[in-house]
Amino acid sequence: MLEQNQLSNVHSELQEGMSLAKCRKCGCMKETLENLATTLSTNPTDTTSDLLRNTQHWLSQMEPIQYSCIGCAHCFPAVATNSIHQIFPESAQSYSSKCGFEVRENTLFPVPGEYFALCHGEDCPVAVSTLASVGLAEQLANLKPRELCIVGKTETENIGIDKVIKNIVSNSTIRFLLLTGKDSEGHQSGKTLLALAANGVDDRMKVLGSPGKRPVLKNVTYEEVEAFRKQVQVVDLIECEDVERIVEKMQELTKSLSSSCGCAKGETQAVQPLTAPVIQSQEPAQFRMDKAGYFVIFPQPDKGIILVEQYSYNNVLLRSIEGKNARSLYGTIVENGWVTQLDHAAYLGKELAKAQLSMQLGFKYVQDEADSSSL
Numbered sequence: 001m002l003e004q005n006q007l008s009n010v011h012s013e014l015q016e017g018m019s020l021a022k023c024r025k026c027g028c029m030k031e032t033l034e035n036l037a038t039t040l041s042t043n044p045t046d047t048t049s050d051l052l053r054n055t056q057h058w059l060s061q062m063e064p065i066q067y068s069c070i071g072c073a074h075c076f077p078a079v080a081t082n083s084i085h086q087i088f089p090e091s092a093q094s095y096s097s098k099c100g101f102e103v104r105e106n107t108l109f110p111v112p113g114e115y116f117a118l119c120h121g122e123d124c125p126v127a128v129s130t131l132a133s134v135g136l137a138e139q140l141a142n143l144k145p146r147e148l149c150i151v152g153k154t155e156t157e158n159i160g161i162d163k164v165i166k167n168i169v170s171n172s173t174i175r176f177l178l179l180t181g182k183d184s185e186g187h188q189s190g191k192t193l194l195a196l197a198a199n200g201v202d203d204r205m206k207v208l209g210s211p212g213k214r215p216v217l218k219n220v221t222y223e224e225v226e227a228f229r230k231q232v233q234v235v236d237l238i239e240c241e242d243v244e245r246i247v248e249k250m251q252e253l254t255k256s257l258s259s260s261c262g263c264a265k266g267e268t269q270a271v272q273p274l275t276a277p278v279i280q281s282q283e284p285a286q287f288r289m290d291k292a293g294y295f296v297i298f299p300q301p302d303k304g305i306i307l308v309e310q311y312s313y314n315n316v317l318l319r320s321i322e323g324k325n326a327r328s329l330y331g332t333i334v335e336n337g338w339v340t341q342l343d344h345a346a347y348l349g350k351e352l353a354k355a356q357l358s359m360q361l362g363f364k365y366v367q368d369e370a371d372s373s374s375l
Helices: 002-018 027-042 049-061 076-087 134-143 159-169 189-199 222-231 243-259 326-335 342-361
Strands: 115-117 126-129 148-152 176-179 233-236 294-300 305-311 317-323
Touching: 002 027, 002 049, 002 076, 027 049, 027 076, 115 134, 126 159, 126 189, 126 243, 134 148, 134 243, 159 189, 159 222, 176 189, 176 243, 189 222, 189 233, 233 243, 294 342, 305 326, 305 342, 317 326, 326 342
Parallel strands: 126 148, 126 176, 176 233
Antiparallel strands: 115 148, 294 305, 305 317
8 A cells, every 4th residue: 555655656746747848858857757667667566557657658748858957946756766766675776867977087177067166276275066056156256265266056966966076076175165055945955965974875875864855976986975075074054145254254264274283184185086988979981871761851830840751762752750849750750660770860860850940940941961862
């Protein structure tokens, strides 16, 4: 009975989330639905079959992703994920997350992001996170306090904190992390950073004591987490958006460091962060002809549809496909096996997205003849 009630809660959370346009464009929702479909498929029961059907239906309703995470006060996919992990604990181990990011080598701050780097030497020991108060970061950066090394937002309790850790442990100048601004009610990144400093992580890299929805760090190592905890003092000024008070706190922290013996945290050295390879893209040497045929695309803005015709290579019309958006069209084409090569599928997705954009913005669509003639 308990499992049935939890599954009902999962359904309610996802159904309400999918009723919102912003959720249908959110990477968190897409990942949750994909992982839920995998979990339910490997745990088939009478009570999970309906939820699996609904999950597959919701996946078909997802729109092109516009943001990895919105930072909502109530995160529908996160709440649903926590419930699923309670029902199927093994799913937490295999949970797939696409929250990866580039790590640059031989730079002061190896992870690129929306932050302001102001480091000018050893006399700027303070990093500031403005949490969900995005504009506050720019205000502080414009003032350029000499104590400030780096300032930026931290909106999520997982990938956001991963980035904070990597950029701090790579720079031994930083000795304080000052948490300011509004905390995201849904993700609680500020309170998660406080919990991380106090308690660390468990063997699954979950932040102990975090009130966040998914406080699992997947892009840092245990050694990086411990180096972070040893290197910096995390200072709680959450909810404060008073620029003058924040600057005063930076000055106070810097003064306390210079007046101490310097042994409170021990000597620190910059840690070389674990990096994923960065591959430089190259133009393809050549496109191979797809034995399934080629496509000709006709946007029809007066009807609000895109018409796609598929021809064999002896120019025989095989079929016509109509759809209201690029996603439904390429989904139908891929699902039916009407495209058989990855490069052709990539080309088709690009052209369909361009056709949809032409109808939205009112410019004339011209199919890329260079690619289409070679496919």
